[in-house]
Amino acid sequence: MTKQKHIFILLILFLTFKGYCQSKIGIIKDKDGFTNIRSDKSNKSEVIGKIFDKEHFTFFENDDSNWWIIETENGQIGYLHKSRVSFVKNGYVQNGKLTNKNVSLSAKDEHFKEVIIKFIQLKPTEEFYDFSCRGLIRTIKANKLIDEINYGNIDPVGSDFGLTFSKNQNRESLFIASKFGDYYGEILIIDENGKIQNFQGGQYFVTENGKYLVSDWSSDLSGLTIYDLEKKQLRFNNELDFYLGHWYFENGVYFSPIWNGEKEIDETYEIDFNRFSLKKSTMKIETGNKIEMTNQNCECK
Numbered sequence: 001m002t003k004q005k006h007i008f009i010l011l012i013l014f015l016t017f018k019g020y021c022q023s024k025i026g027i028i029k030d031k032d033g034f035t036n037i038r039s040d041k042s043n044k045s046e047v048i049g050k051i052f053d054k055e056h057f058t059f060f061e062n063d064d065s066n067w068w069i070i071e072t073e074n075g076q077i078g079y080l081h082k083s084r085v086s087f088v089k090n091g092y093v094q095n096g097k098l099t100n101k102n103v104s105l106s107a108k109d110e111h112f113k114e115v116i117i118k119f120i121q122l123k124p125t126e127e128f129y130d131f132s133c134r135g136l137i138r139t140i141k142a143n144k145l146i147d148e149i150n151y152g153n154i155d156p157v158g159s160d161f162g163l164t165f166s167k168n169q170n171r172e173s174l175f176i177a178s179k180f181g182d183y184y185g186e187i188l189i190i191d192e193n194g195k196i197q198n199f200q201g202g203q204y205f206v207t208e209n210g211k212y213l214v215s216d217w218s219s220d221l222s223g224l225t226i227y228d229l230e231k232k233q234l235r236f237n238n239e240l241d242f243y244l245g246h247w248y249f250e251n252g253v254y255f256s257p258i259w260n261g262e263k264e265i266d267e268t269y270e271i272d273f274n275r276f277s278l279k280k281s282t283m284k285i286e287t288g289n290k291i292e293m294t295n296q297n298c299e300c301k
Helices: none
Strands: 024-028 034-038 047-052 057-060 067-071 077-081 085-090 092-094 097-099 103-112 115-124 134-141 144-151 162-164 174-180 186-191 196-200 212-216 223-228 233-239 248-250 253-259 264-272 277-281
Touching: 047 077, 057 092, 115 162, 115 174, 134 162, 144 196, 186 212, 186 223, 196 223, 196 233
Parallel strands: none
Antiparallel strands: 024 057, 024 085, 034 047, 034 077, 057 067, 067 077, 092 097, 103 115, 115 134, 134 144, 162 174, 174 186, 186 196, 212 223, 223 233, 248 253, 253 264, 264 277
């Protein structure tokens, strides 16, 4: 079990994903023989694909919208107007086949300046081996699809899994989310134009001066990522030969003890922000202030 699983639970208010009904299988009803798939729930949003007659897809009803989220046979996720959807049966389209399996969907739209950030996650309500969680993060600006990352499967390995972000961003020009699972956690950084950068990481903290984001890798490998929030560039993204414990702060120094798999030992490393590296430190955790991490691990919802 990696060090990240031992970090205490921080009481931060995280997003609540909006739930949709269970999966259903449908076909379109359109005199033209096809229906456009939209990137968002509006007929002004960008067309990202098409559904044709007799083509089966999975859809999820949404009580407060005329637009329903659908997933095609090849895994594309988008929106159809509910008037174009004809119900076939309860179930899920899996690998092109109609099954009786159930999948739940949760979705959240976050507005960041002029960008809409969409978080969509699909999870089977019963275990089947093709996927444990599907995750999608999509950015839209002025009805145009700007960027997208589609995680076709997020395995629930390394404990928790899925996409999450803190509502208390405290950033003016960047939006920060995290992905867990697959033994490969990520930091997802979205700028005000909607472009997404993703690096190895997971939980993170921001330095007191607001300049740097620091994130341990939520991975079976030990590593550290340092991102320059002002210059919007990666400064450090390296694997480490040892695991780090909690992060502490004292007299302008950010430091962490080594985690030996069972406990933190009396050997610390600190961040050198001049060389963007880790170096051995004389700092002691007994005198340091423990740092509260942001974007705690989550379960796919």
